[in-house]
Amino acid sequence: xxxxxxxxxxxxxxxxxxxxxxxxxxxxxxxxxxxxxxxxxxxxxxxxxxxxxxxxxxxxxxxxxxxxxxxxxxxxxxxxxxxxxxxxxxxxxxxxxxxxxxxxxxxxxxxxxxxxxxxxxxxxxxxxxxxxxxxxxxxxxxxxxxxxxxxxxxxxxxxxxxxxxxxxxxxxxxxxxxxxxxxxxxxxxxxxxxxxxxxxxxxxxxxxxxxxxxxxxxxxxxxxxxxxxxxxxxxxxxxxxxxxxxxxxxxxxxxxxxxxxxxxxxxxxxxxxxxxxxxxxxxxxxxxxxxxxxxxxxxxxxxxxxxxxxxxxxxxxxxxxxxxxxxxxxxxxxxxxxxxxxxxxxxxxxxxxxxxxxxxxxxxxxxxxxxxxxxxxxxxxxxxxxxxxxxxxxxxxxxxxxxxxxxxxxxxxxxxxxxxxxxxxxxxxxxxxxxxxxxxxxxxxxxxxxxxxxxxxxxxxxxxxxxxxxxxxxxxxxxxxxxxxxxxxxxxxxxxxxxxxxxx
Amino acid sequence: xxxxxxxxxxxxxxxxxxxxxxxxxxxxxxxxxxxxxxxxxxxxxxxxxxxxxxxxxxxxxxxxxxxxxxxxxxxxxxxxxxxxxxxxxxxxxxxxxxxxxxxxxxxxxxxxxxxxxxxxxxxxxxxxxxxxxxxxxxxxxxxxxxxxxxxxxxxxxxxxx
Numbered sequence: 029x030x031x032x033x034x035x036x037x038x039x040x041x042x043x044x045x046x047x048x049x050x051x052x053x054x055x056x057x058x059x060x061x062x063x064x065x066x067x068x069x070x071x072x073x074x075x076x077x078x079x080x081x082x083x084x085x086x087x088x089x090x091x092x093x094x095x096x097x098x099x100x101x102x103x104x105x106x107x108x109x110x111x112x113x114x115x116x117x118x119x120x121x122x123x124x125x126x127x128x129x130x131x132x133x134x135x136x137x138x139x140x141x142x143x144x145x146x147x148x149x150x151x152x153x154x155x156x157x158x159x160x161x162x163x164x165x166x167x168x169x170x171x172x173x174x175x176x177x178x179x180x181x182x183x184x185x186x187x188x189x190x191x192x193x194x195x196x197x198x199x200x201x202x203x204x205x206x207x208x209x210x211x212x213x214x215x216x217x218x219x220x221x222x223x224x225x226x227x228x229x230x231x232x233x234x235x236x237x238x239x240x241x242x243x244x245x246x247x248x249x250x251x252x253x254x255x256x257x258x259x260x261x262x263x264x265x266x267x268x269x270x271x272x273x274x275x276x277x278x279x280x281x282x283x284x285x286x287x288x289x290x291x292x293x294x295x296x297x298x299x300x301x302x303x304x305x306x307x308x309x310x311x312x313x314x315x316x317x318x319x320x321x322x323x324x325x326x327x328x329x330x331x332x333x334x335x336x337x338x339x340x341x342x343x344x345x346x347x348x349x350x351x352x353x354x355x356x357x358x359x360x361x362x363x364x365x366x367x368x369x370x371x372x373x374x375x376x377x378x379x380x381x382x383x384x385x386x387x388x389x390x391x392x393x394x395x396x397x398x399x400x401x402x403x404x405x406x407x408x409x410x411x412x413x414x415x416x417x418x419x420x421x422x423x424x425x426x427x428x429x430x431x432x433x434x435x436x437x438x439x440x441x442x443x444x445x446x447x448x449x450x451x452x453x454x455x456x457x458x459x460x461x462x463x464x465x466x467x468x469x470x471x472x473x474x475x476x477x478x479x480x481x482x483x484x485x486x487x488x489x490x491x492x493x494x495x496x497x498x499x500x501x502x503x504x505x506x507x508x509x510x511x512x513x514x515x516x517x518x519x520x521x522x523x524x525x526x527x528x529x530x531x532x
Numbered sequence: 533x534x535x536x537x538x539x540x541x542x543x544x545x546x547x548x549x550x551x552x553x554x555x556x557x558x559x560x561x562x563x564x565x566x567x568x569x570x571x572x573x574x575x576x577x578x579x580x581x582x583x584x585x586x587x588x589x590x591x592x593x594x595x596x597x598x599x600x601x602x603x604x605x606x607x608x609x610x611x612x613x614x615x616x617x618x619x620x621x622x623x624x625x626x627x628x629x630x631x632x633x634x635x636x637x638x639x640x641x642x643x644x645x646x647x648x649x650x651x652x653x654x655x656x657x658x659x660x661x662x663x664x665x666x667x668x669x670x671x672x673x674x675x676x677x678x679x680x681x682x683x684x685x686x687x688x689x690x691x692x693x
Contacts, residue, residue, distance in 0.1 A: 132657065133654065133655075134655070135615070135616030135617045135618070135619075135654055135655035135659075136616055136617035136618050136655065136659050137655075137657075137659075138655075138657035138658065138659055138660075141657045172657075173598075173599075173600045174653065174654075174655070174656050174657060175657065176669075211556075211559075211560075212559075212560070212563060213598075214559055214562070214563065214598030214599070214600040214601060215598050215599030215600035215601075215653075215654075216597065216598050216599065217654060228559065229556055230555070230556040231555075231556035231557060231558035231559050231594070232556075232558075232594065233593055233594055233597040234597065234598070249555065249556075290618075290659055290660075292617075292618035292659040292660060292662060293617075293618050293621050293622070293662075294621060294622070298618075298659070298660040298661075298662070299660045300660075330617060333617070364617065364659075366617045366618050366621060366659075368621055372621050377617075377620075377621070380617070380620050381617075384615075384654065387654075388654070390597075493677070493678060493681065495630045495633045495634050495677070495681065496633055515629050515630075515633055516626075516629070517626045517629040517630045517633070517677060518623065518626050518677065519626075519630065519677040519678070519681075522676055522677050522678065523677075523678065
């Protein structure tokens with residue numbers, strides 16, 4: 029093929045379905061500019077919004093514009109950002125702190141990492157505008173321990189911004205002074221909760237406290253504090269530059285703007301996708317995601333991480349926005365979207381999240397500490413084929429109790445994965461409990477691997493790959509799996525080219 | 533202070549001096565001490581408490597709250613298996629089962645020769661590459677059991693006979 033012909037075959041973004049339906053506001057610079065070069069950010073209108081608010085807007089006007097835009101917090105709960113800022117502005121006390129929450133703890137979500145690593149100045153600019161609006165002169169960015177590159181890039185960006193007078197005293201010649209410190213997390217999911225995050229910055233165990241007082245009045249070091257998610261802040265400069273009406277032209281009336289989803293799991297195209305709010309689940313999975321790997325059956329989508337829930341095939345037409353997801357018992361959360369197919373066991377998924385929540389419960393309130401343990405124990409038992417019919421009712425009662433009687437969002441939402449899977453996949457629970465059968469062939473205690481004698485060529489590949497040495501057999505003779513040695517890792521199934529390993 | 537530091541690394545005292553004026557310094561101090569010494573020894577935690585005017589119990593309570601901190605020496609190679617949702621549905625528990633079997637460890641354990649520590653991590657945020665694992669800061673994506681076995685071979689782990 030000549031060089032010219034290959035140029036003609038170049039594909040542009042609109043030619044690729046994965047990109048065509050996306051609308052990139054938050055991710056607009058990620059992958060397009062060098063995140064370690066401040067000039068490249070400025071060339072993309074970087075810091076123009078900060079310059080505009082400092083020279084032509086009062087803090088009240090900034091708050092009004094954000095309120096009018098309808099921007100809602102992208103970290104999970106979807107609270108109005110403008111109203112949050114208004115409350116903080118009114119709070120009395122000095123100093124006032126502002127924190128960017130980059131403790132992206134939901135497994136299956138990585139949009140904040142992408143923004144912090146790929147467009148760190150957008151986070152700084154959003155934070156500086158927010159600080160001006162609420163009247164803060166000291167900001168923090170709290171970054172997960174697992175994101176060392178984000179810390180490195182943000183640190184560099186802060187130094188560059190200070191050098192140009194975009195952070196520090198009298199920014200751009202105005203009366204506004206503001207600086208930012210980075211705080212690294214140390215590996216605790218609960219630190220995404222605002223009061224736990226503040227305790228962690230103070231150098232304590234990251235345990236939530238009861239409210240009131242609200243953080244807006246008494247937050248970090250006992251001072252008024254406002255906390256915004258990284259993705260929320262990355263929207264702010266764009267809203268200031270292009271206006272609230274532009275922002276409202278995207279998405280739905282109650283959830284304006286775009287949302288970044290982390291599309292992962294059993295879907296062909298995985299990665300971060302930014303789409304207008306209100307796009308349907310079907311468009312996300314089949315148009316952008318390219319459908320299920322191996323053309324298998326779509327079974328469920330898990331949204332909102334360990335606090336969220338699962339939706340099923342009947343929800344493919346569901347609009348992906350804050351309120352529609354909450355209505356079906358799931359939640360937007362930070363935008364994790366894990367796609368599951370016919371080979372995913374929903375009881376195992378619930379067990380997986382219950383183990384996660386048990387591990388991550390801080391232990392302060394007994395409803396969560398003990399509740400997450402009991403949920404996990406019951407689900408372990410069901411997956412081991414030792415479930416009892418009464419377990420389903422116990423799970424329901426316990427789940428509803430936890431929703432009402434725990435201290436913070438972690439405990440309150442911990443039963444969601446269990447309750448939502450019980451709601452839409454009750455038949456799978458019943459198969460495990462009544463028939464001692466795992467329909468998706470996942471739960472290890474309920475399956476075993478067997479050699480299909482008719483297909484086995486005796487090539488010995490499986491025997492060599494087996495880490496437990498549980499397969500024996502002579503060359504060109506049918507092999508045998510010794511069940512007492514088998515650790516059910518599936519290495520033989522993965523290695524066999526002749527479909528001679530069956531899962532039963 | 534009986535804790536000696538490896539060559540060219542800041543000493544414990546240097547780390548403590550650096551943070552002496554900072555509010556909420558405990559976690560950054562623990563992070564830096566662990567980065568230098570590999571883990572948080574009892575002696576180090578006592579010294580940190582003394583310098584920051586905290587009781588040893590307060591230091592220990594923070595060190596054991598967060599998953600990142602180790603109070604025992606860890607292996608030369610730290611192998612972390614991501615147990616995030618996307619990795620889970622793409623078979624990370626099977627990856628973990630193979631590693632546990634081959635290294636003769638449970639997750640959280642270290643081999644007696646201090647060569648390997650096997651850990652799980654809640655999510656490394658590379659879900660598009662699921663299932664993933666990290667060996668001493670290097671991330672490996674789209675893992676298969678075969679790839680795990682080849683990586684172990686490269687690290688000098690012999691198959692048991």
